[in-house]
Amino acid sequence: MLLGQNVNSYGKTLDPPITFARLLTEVEKIEGISRIRFMTSHPKDLSRELIDVMAASKKICRHLHLPLQSGSTRLLKLMNRKYTKEVYLDLVDRIKKAIPDISLTTDIIVGFPGETEEDFLDTLDVVRKVGYDNAFTFLYSKRTGTPAAAMENQVDEATAGERFARLLDEIRASSGRAAKRKEGTVQKALVEEINPQDSRLLTGRLENNVLVHFPGDAHLIGNIVDVHLMENKGFYYMGKLL
Numbered sequence: 001m002l003l004g005q006n007v008n009s010y011g012k013t014l015d016p017p018i019t020f021a022r023l024l025t026e027v028e029k030i031e032g033i034s035r036i037r038f039m040t041s042h043p044k045d046l047s048r049e050l051i052d053v054m055a056a057s058k059k060i061c062r063h064l065h066l067p068l069q070s071g072s073t074r075l076l077k078l079m080n081r082k083y084t085k086e087v088y089l090d091l092v093d094r095i096k097k098a099i100p101d102i103s104l105t106t107d108i109i110v111g112f113p114g115e116t117e118e119d120f121l122d123t124l125d126v127v128r129k130v131g132y133d134n135a136f137t138f139l140y141s142k143r144t145g146t147p148a149a150a151m152e153n154q155v156d157e158a159t160a161g162e163r164f165a166r167l168l169d170e171i172r173a174s175s176g177r178a179a180k181r182k183e184g185t186v187q188k189a190l191v192e193e194i195n196p197q198d199s200r201l202l203t204g205r206l207e208n209n210v211l212v213h214f215p216g217d218a219h220l221i222g223n224i225v226d227v228h229l230m231e232n233k234g235f236y237y238m239g240k241l242l
Contacts, residue, residue: 002027002038008045021049028059034224035190035207039065040107043091044082055098061207062099063133066092067107071126072119075112078151085122092130103133103178103208110167111140111160113151120163127170133178133208134235135171139164179210179232186242187212189227191220206237214239 002023004010011018020038027036036059041050043066054060070076073084083091095102108123127135139160142149189204189212196203202216204227212227213236220241227239 002036004038005040006042006045007038008041008047008050019047019049021047021053024050024053024057024060028057034059036060037063037209041066043067043088046091046095048094051095051098054102061209062101063103063105063208064095065105065107066095068123068126068130069107069109070112070115070119071123072115073122075115075119078114078148079112085126089126089129104130105134105136105209106130106132107136107138108167109138109140110164111155113140113148113155114153115140115155115160115163120166124167124170127167127174130174131178132171132174133210134175137164137167137171176232176234179234179237182206182208183229183232183237186226186228188224189214189239190224191216191222193221194218202241204239210236212237212239214241216241 008020010020010023024036024038027033036057041064046066054062054064068088069079069081071085071088073086076084092104095104108127110120110123140148140155142154187206189206191202191204193203195201195213198213200215201213202218202220204212204214204225206212212229214227216225226242228242229237229239231238
């Protein structure tokens with residue numbers, strides 16, 4: 001796992017400079033590494049080179065966490081995000097064309113100061129068009145000393161809560177559709193542990209970062225195995241070891 005607040009900015013200050021895509025290429029050469037993950041990618045810096053490296057890779061997981069925060073171009077400017085709704089959707093389109101089986105997850109904030117109903121509907125529009133596998137959703141909370149805390153038109157708690165509930169409904173529908181597409185298929189899972197709730201089961205992680213629970217022996221921990229995804233349970237699968 002390569003972890004950074006914005007992994008796409010890696011290497012710009014090194015001498016000589018190196019891109020994050022090149023770093024991934026070098027990591028892939030290391031023997032004994034079967035899976036490579038990274039997060040988080042800032043949409044403003046995600047390059048064509050990185051998309052191409054992911055598409056060609058045999059080790060990089062087909063999963064990309066691409067924070068949206070808001071679907072409103074007006075709010076994105078206030079958040080200093082450096083991209084627009086249209087730029088974000090175009091980026092997603094290019095990613096999906098290069099990597100058709102990609103799983104996309106995101107971060108979304110509801111109730112940012114000045115958010116109108118129109119702004120919120122722009123966020124729902126992006127959620128519907130992208131079809132995220134999952135999303136980390138947050139209600140904006142004022143933090144003393146931040147520029148946003150001093151902004152006018154703070155969204156009242158009731159309005160923010162109502163919008164948050166509507167967003168969750170959309171995310172559940174989107175993630176449900178994504179999960180159904182894999183239900184009944186055979187996927188590779190990295191066996192991580194004995195299931196804490198049921199010692200008869202193992203817990204493994206799929207490429208798209210979703211968990212699957214299935215009967216098996218502890219000696220499989222640390223191995224990548226083929227699992228038949230028998231049933232989706234919302235945020236995880238029940239499976240059968242092949």
